[in-house]
Amino acid sequence: MVLEGHDVMGLAHTGTGKTAAFMLPILQRLTKGPFRRVRALIVAPTRELAEQIYQMGIDLGKNTEVNSVPIYGGVSKVSQVSRLRRGVEIVIACPGRLLDLVYDGDIDLSRVEVLVLDEADRMCDMGFLPDIRRILKLLPAQRQTLFFSATMPKDSRELADNILKDPVIVQIGKSAPVETVSHAFYPVPDSLKKDLLLAMLQQTPTGRVLIFTRTKHRARNLARDVEKGGYHAAALQGNMSQSQRQKAINGFRHGRYDILVATDVASRGIDVSEISHVINFDIPDTVDAYTHRIGRTGRAHRSGEAFTLAGRADEEMIRDIEKLLGTQIERRRLPDFDYGSFVPESQFQKNHSKPLRKTLSHHKRNHIRPNKGRNSPRRRIHSQ
Numbered sequence: 001m002v003l004e005g006h007d008v009m010g011l012a013h014t015g016t017g018k019t020a021a022f023m024l025p026i027l028q029r030l031t032k033g034p035f036r037r038v039r040a041l042i043v044a045p046t047r048e049l050a051e052q053i054y055q056m057g058i059d060l061g062k063n064t065e066v067n068s069v070p071i072y073g074g075v076s077k078v079s080q081v082s083r084l085r086r087g088v089e090i091v092i093a094c095p096g097r098l099l100d101l102v103y104d105g106d107i108d109l110s111r112v113e114v115l116v117l118d119e120a121d122r123m124c125d126m127g128f129l130p131d132i133r134r135i136l137k138l139l140p141a142q143r144q145t146l147f148f149s150a151t152m153p154k155d156s157r158e159l160a161d162n163i164l165k166d167p168v169i170v171q172i173g174k175s176a177p178v179e180t181v182s183h184a185f186y187p188v189p190d191s192l193k194k195d196l197l198l199a200m201l202q203q204t205p206t207g208r209v210l211i212f213t214r215t216k217h218r219a220r221n222l223a224r225d226v227e228k229g230g231y232h233a234a235a236l237q238g239n240m241s242q243s244q245r246q247k248a249i250n251g252f253r254h255g256r257y258d259i260l261v262a263t264d265v266a267s268r269g270i271d272v273s274e275i276s277h278v279i280n281f282d283i284p285d286t287v288d289a290y291t292h293r294i295g296r297t298g299r300a301h302r303s304g305e306a307f308t309l310a311g312r313a314d315e316e317m318i319r320d321i322e323k324l325l326g327t328q329i330e331r332r333r334l335p336d337f338d339y340g341s342f343v344p345e346s347q348f349q350k351n352h353s354k355p356l357r358k359t360l361s362h363h364k365r366n367h368i369r370p371n372k373g374r375n376s377p378r379r380r381i382h383s384q
Contacts, residue, residue, distance in 0.1 A: 019056050043115070047246075050070050099135065115139060125153075183325065198226070210278050232259070280307070
């Protein structure tokens with residue numbers, strides 16, 4: 001559909017291949033020339049996602065003459081402007097830095113042939129809609145527009161209606177977590193969350209683990225506590241510099257860190273296929289946020305596990321998640337964990353507890369083992 005020149009609305013979750021779905025036809029189009037002018041603009045909500053798209057463009061286009069540049073804040077403008085002046089065909093940009101360069105006269109968008117808005121729903125959530133409208137005014141009216149979103153809240157729907165011309169709609173699955181992910185709730189009071197998490201990591205066969213918290217402060221502190229527990233962990237949150245964030249993501253992707261503790265916004269753009277578990281240390285604020293978090297595991301038809309530490313105040317959100325999934329999610333208690341006076345079964349009307357090891361034994365996982373000494377090897381993932 002993209003090769004034929006249609007505007008496209010793509011509705012799909014992370015891990016379904018949408019980056020290649022727009023990057024491949026764009027590269028095919030641009031290989032015919034002309035070169036050294038901006039012909040395709042890809043707008044993304046976060047630096048990490050922009051960098052991920054850029055890296056995929058490099059991989060897919062390595063045998064072409066097409067050049068690209070990532071444009072985002074948190075790093076110096078100098079190298080970005082230098083690459084633009086040398087001539088590029090594809091710009092992958094976050095809205096704020098892109099507008100800065102436009103207003104400085106460092107980039108010309110008047111001859112853009114293809115516009116891609118990736119994760120449009122998240123851009124609206126993050127308050128980028130006014131910037132997107134400013135960018136649209138700088139582009140030619142005659143262009144191809146590709147609009148990708150996992151969900152379609154009101155703002156995203158209105159934006160799509162305004163910018164797409166007779167679009168082809170391609171939807172992969174429903175607005176729900178991927179089917180290769182299994183889910184479980186662990187009832188626990190806030191005071192025991194950290195201890196339960198560390199016990200879960202000790203008992204659970206895993207590959208790489210992505211842990212979500214609600215706040216930057218908690219992400220930073222929890223990553224430190226997990227590291228003290230003997231694991232190689234890193235935080236990913238908005239107060240970090242771009243170089244720190246990229247170091248954390250790269251370390252997680254390449255195995256230097258087994259565990260990444262992240263906030264929702266900072267986690268956008270994490271594309272690590274080996275994530276076996278997503279753990280919601282804090283339950284998300286919305287069902288859509290749950291879907292996005294869980295989409296980080298079970299990618300490309302791999303199986304994954306999604307665990308949520310839930311308190312009594314989370315019951316309403318739990319019901320909403322179960323409504324989305326169309327089924328009741330299993331409630332579990334961790335064997336041999338000291339809950340003190342708290343009785344997990346008392347928190348929910350129904351309990352479907354199973355021993356954790358038995359539940360996970362059918363997955364041929366690896367097991368992160370805590371580092372027991374200063375001289376222990378950095379890489380502690382051993383075959384199960």
